[in-house]
Amino acid sequence: MNLLVSMRYLVALDEHKHFARAAQACFVTQPALSNALRALETEFGAAIVKRGRTFVGFTSEGQRLLDSARRMLHEEELLKQDLSSVTGKPQGSLSIGVVPTAEPIAARFAAMLHARHAGIAPVVRSMSSQEIEAGLENLTLDLGLGFIERVRSGNLRLRAMAQYTEHYFLVRKADKPSAKGIQFSPPMSWKEAAALPLCLMTAEMHNRHIVDAAFTKAGAPVRPALETNSILTLALSVVGGAVCCVMPGALVGAVRAYGELQAHPLISPEVHTPIGFMSLVSDRPSRTLEAALTMAQDAAWLRHAAAHSGLLHA
Numbered sequence: 001m002n003l004l005v006s007m008r009y010l011v012a013l014d015e016h017k018h019f020a021r022a023a024q025a026c027f028v029t030q031p032a033l034s035n036a037l038r039a040l041e042t043e044f045g046a047a048i049v050k051r052g053r054t055f056v057g058f059t060s061e062g063q064r065l066l067d068s069a070r071r072m073l074h075e076e077e078l079l080k081q082d083l084s085s086v087t088g089k090p091q092g093s094l095s096i097g098v099v100p101t102a103e104p105i106a107a108r109f110a111a112m113l114h115a116r117h118a119g120i121a122p123v124v125r126s127m128s129s130q131e132i133e134a135g136l137e138n139l140t141l142d143l144g145l146g147f148i149e150r151v152r153s154g155n156l157r158l159r160a161m162a163q164y165t166e167h168y169f170l171v172r173k174a175d176k177p178s179a180k181g182i183q184f185s186p187p188m189s190w191k192e193a194a195a196l197p198l199c200l201m202t203a204e205m206h207n208r209h210i211v212d213a214a215f216t217k218a219g220a221p222v223r224p225a226l227e228t229n230s231i232l233t234l235a236l237s238v239v240g241g242a243v244c245c246v247m248p249g250a251l252v253g254a255v256r257a258y259g260e261l262q263a264h265p266l267i268s269p270e271v272h273t274p275i276g277f278m279s280l281v282s283d284r285p286s287r288t289l290e291a292a293l294t295m296a297q298d299a300a301w302l303r304h305a306a307a308h309s310g311l312l313h314a
Contacts, residue, residue, distance in 0.1 A: 004076060006036045007069035010048070013037070014066055015140070017055055040065070067138075074139040081287040084119075090287035091119035097132040098124060099146040100231045101207045101247075102275055104254040105164070105305055106145050112304075113295055120288045129206040133158065136280050142289045147206050148276035161296050162276040164309045168214070169252050169263040171235075172196070172244035178259040182252065184312075188264035194220035199237040199245040202229045211246050214271045248273070250309040265311060275309070 012022040013033070023033040041048050048062030049055070058066055081092040094113070098106035103126055110122035127135065129150055135141030136158055148160035170193040174183050194215050200222075201208040215222050225243050228234055234245050235255050247255075252263050277296050279289065295301055 004072065006040050007072050009033050009036050010040065010062075010066055010069045011073060011140075013049070013055065014058070019055055070139045078284065078286050089119055090117055090291045092121070092286065092288045094120055094122045094286075094288040094292055095135075095140065095142045096122055096124045096292075097127040097135050097141045097144045097146075099129055099132065099206065100126050100201070100229065101166075102145050102250055103231060104250045105275070105309055108304065108308065109145070109292075109295070109301070112301065113292055116295060117288075117291050120291060128204060132278070136278060139280070142279065142286065143292055144278040146275065146278065147210075148274050148278065150206070151278050157281055158278050159281050160276050160278050161293065162274050163296065163302065164250075164275055164305045166248040166250065166273040166275050166309060167311045168211070168266045168271050169247050169249065170196070170244055170266055171238055171247050171252065171255075171261055171263050173238055173242075174260055174262040181256045181259050183259070183262040185262045185264045187267045189268040190214050190218035190266055191220040191268065193244070193246065193264075193266060194218065194222045196244045197225040197242060198222060199226040199228065199234055199243045200224040201234065202227045205229060207248070210271065210273055214266070214269060217269050248309070249312050250275075253308040253312055256312075 009022065009026055009028075012025050013019065016022040016025060019034060020030050023030040026033060037049055044061070044065065046061040047059050048065050050057045050059055050062075077092065081090065084091040096106060096110060103124075106124050110124050113122055114120055125141075127144075129146050132141065132144035132146050133150070136144055145163070148162060151158045151160040170188050200211060212221070226237055226241075228237070231251055234247065235251065235258075237243050238245050238261060239258060246266070247263070255261060277293070279285070279293065285293070
């Protein structure tokens with residue numbers, strides 16, 4: 001039995017919650033994955049998977065083994081990076097979890113990091129704030145980009161690194177398209193925006209909590225006409241329909257080419273949300289994470305991030 005391979009199967013089963021999908025993700029047959037997990041149970045003398053007609057979950061012993069598996073695979077990746085990297089040339093993958101509304105900035109960061117360090121292969125995943133925090137804690141993520149006030153409110157295992165401050169816009173269809181791209185219009189109050197048919201992020205997204213709090217503070221709580229957890233749907237609902245939406249500057253920057261849209265900075269109240277990178281506090285970060293954290297503090301990168309988020313010089 002190859003212990004590391006079996007541990008990888010175990011982690012895949014936790015991620016996919018389905019035997020066939022876990023096997024597919026590991027490029028093996030389902031019987032091969034199941035046999036490896038049974039071999040683990042024999043090796044450790046305990047049932048690790050609760051079995052039914054479908055995957056049910058892990059036993060308490062299985063959960064302990066899963067935690068150990070994550071640590072083992074993390075150590076394996078650290079060792080691989082140490083052995084394959086030379087000074088100034090890190091080699092390996094970097095898993096980044098990002099909240100949907102920060103995806104445009106994460107995409108820029110990942111591309112620029114790879115351009116600076118060709119040996120780094122970033123993997124960017126769109127996730128909720130809760131999923132990012134859990135992924136950092138259980139070592140399935142190296143880095144998160146999201147709402148750092150959540151980390152500052154008491155999670156001592158995670159550190160935060162501010163990147164930019166987000167502002168919010170009411171985005172709607174323009175009366176007349178512009179060949180120059182999105183049209184920046186005079187500010188609008190949150191109370192005025194509340195009177196319009198709105199597409200907002202779904203209730204489990206932290207962005208929605210921020211937006212709802214602003215409408216409530218303005219004395220105008222809203223019931224959206226449409227809800228989504230997809231930033232693409234958020235933008236295209238305005239392009240293709242009769243609804244408006246509330247977007248942070250990073251998303252507005254990503255749709256700047258759409259001349260049929262106009263964006264109003266939202267005021268009364270003015271909402272400023274700090275966005276930043278999060279990582280697990282560690283005395284021994286991976287080579288790829290070290291390089292990413294160094295770039296995250298680079299003045300040129302911070303200027304670039306600021307230019308494509310916030311108020312966008314509206």
